[in-house]
Amino acid sequence: MSRPPVGDWSTDFDHLDPRWIENPYPIWETLRAQCPIAHTERYRGVYFPSTYQDVRAVAYDTEHFSSRRIIVRETPPPRIPAPPITSDPPAHRPAKNLLLPAFTPDAIKRHEPHAREICAGLIDRFAGKPGCDIAVDYAQEIPARIIAHMLGLPDDEGDRFRKWIHEILELGITEPAAVMRAIGESSKYFQAEVEKRRAQPSDDLISYLAHATIDGAPLNEDHLLGTLRLILIAGIDTTWSAIGACFWHLAQHEEDRRRLADDPALIPTAVEEFLRAFSPVTMAREVIKETTINGCPFKPGQMVLLSFPAANRDPAVFPDAERVVIDRKENRHAAFGLGIHRCIGSNLARMEITVALQEWLARIPEFRLDPAATVTWSEGTVRGPRRLPVLF
Amino acid sequence: VKVDRGRCQGHARCAALAPELFRLDQLGNAQEIGDGTVPDALIEKAYLAKANCPELAIEVTET
Numbered sequence: 001m002s003r004p005p006v007g008d009w010s011t012d013f014d015h016l017d018p019r020w021i022e023n024p025y026p027i028w029e030t031l032r033a034q035c036p037i038a039h040t041e042r043y044r045g046v047y048f049p050s051t052y053q054d055v056r057a058v059a060y061d062t063e064h065f066s067s068r069r070i071i072v073r074e075t076p077p078p079r080i081p082a083p084p085i086t087s088d089p090p091a092h093r094p095a096k097n098l099l100l101p102a103f104t105p106d107a108i109k110r111h112e113p114h115a116r117e118i119c120a121g122l123i124d125r126f127a128g129k130p131g132c133d134i135a136v137d138y139a140q141e142i143p144a145r146i147i148a149h150m151l152g153l154p155d156d157e158g159d160r161f162r163k164w165i166h167e168i169l170e171l172g173i174t175e176p177a178a179v180m181r182a183i184g185e186s187s188k189y190f191q192a193e194v195e196k197r198r199a200q201p202s203d204d205l206i207s208y209l210a211h212a213t214i215d216g217a218p219l220n221e222d223h224l225l226g227t228l229r230l231i232l233i234a235g236i237d238t239t240w241s242a243i244g245a246c247f248w249h250l251a252q253h254e255e256d257r258r259r260l261a262d263d264p265a266l267i268p269t270a271v272e273e274f275l276r277a278f279s280p281v282t283m284a285r286e287v288i289k290e291t292t293i294n295g296c297p298f299k300p301g302q303m304v305l306l307s308f309p310a311a312n313r314d315p316a317v318f319p320d321a322e323r324v325v326i327d328r329k330e331n332r333h334a335a336f337g338l339g340i341h342r343c344i345g346s347n348l349a350r351m352e353i354t355v356a357l358q359e360w361l362a363r364i365p366e367f368r369l370d371p372a373a374t375v376t377w378s379e380g381t382v383r384g385p386r387r388l389p390v391l392f
Numbered sequence: 393v394k395v396d397r398g399r400c401q402g403h404a405r406c407a408a409l410a411p412e413l414f415r416l417d418q419l420g421n422a423q424e425i426g427d428g429t430v431p432d433a434l435i436e437k438a439y440l441a442k443a444n445c446p447e448l449a450i451e452v453t454e455t
Binding site for chain 2: 330332346
């Protein structure tokens, strides 16, 4: 779809502009220097804070900024809850605490052997070939299979899950019908899975949530289905994007690639730096009470694009912010958010990214971008490579 | 070393970087181990944990 071109990023930005999708970092750098809180009349009014401090201020301020809408869309669909990500205090805390025990580092460690098995199996498929598309053949499959396993779903339904994700997070920004279709289909799908487990409980997240209670009461149907949809969506394309971005960098930076291949102990530190430099997730908030941040008034009813990726490129907090420094020691990045909505899956994502790099670099230490092919990026809420053809 | 439990959101960076000084509860939120006394050999790790906490929830006090 063609959109009116952006003239001035500080008063008319558009996060669906091809330049923003292709390479947003120079745009954000300019904004940080000229107009740290940009605004656009598009999407019925959106603010864009580009500094770490302003992003942090909005993320911490749940009184003026609500999570009831977390995606900037041209036409918002009816409010569809997905607790806890769409919850505000006080409902947020109990909804989140229900999920946290399944996602602690210790709980996630139990899934690590399975993640290694998945990565090794995927690499077996293309290791003997001249190259592959890392985004399609590798990165997208790892989180889809792990989260399916955690939920208790078949591990070969990635295409179906990714279609819903694409409809909700990308197409749905401009086509409300796509969101409603994906919500309808996924609700029906999860409803059937919940029924199965009510008849016969099993050892998976769907069964756990189908039998969970808050203050002694079972979750209502909207809460239950919304949370299941959230786990599926948030568990897949985010980590898919993060893994892809690591490989995009390594395919172009021989020195970093060789250093990690030779010294795998450095990988977890490098993962934090990749998460900082290529943070995939931009959330949004709805302004619900008038307030002022950094001298800029925020009007109720408008949205805020809460760009953790932009915060993480702020040179006021990260020296050499535009450079990828794989052994960066002090890295207080906000890739998983700040404040009460810290990503529940952060420990899972870290494990998956680390394992994906370790398994790959042990088998295929040499690879480069395919000069004949084009890298493409997703748009909107989650940013990562969707096509990443490489040669070995 | 002390974790401000009101600020901690469970990023778990401290427990990854300095497991001798921090542990996580059943929700994944951090607290200091014991009374938070840092042996000399771990002082650098205590500051590393502080420098990597996105919520600024870690205090290091020199006595």
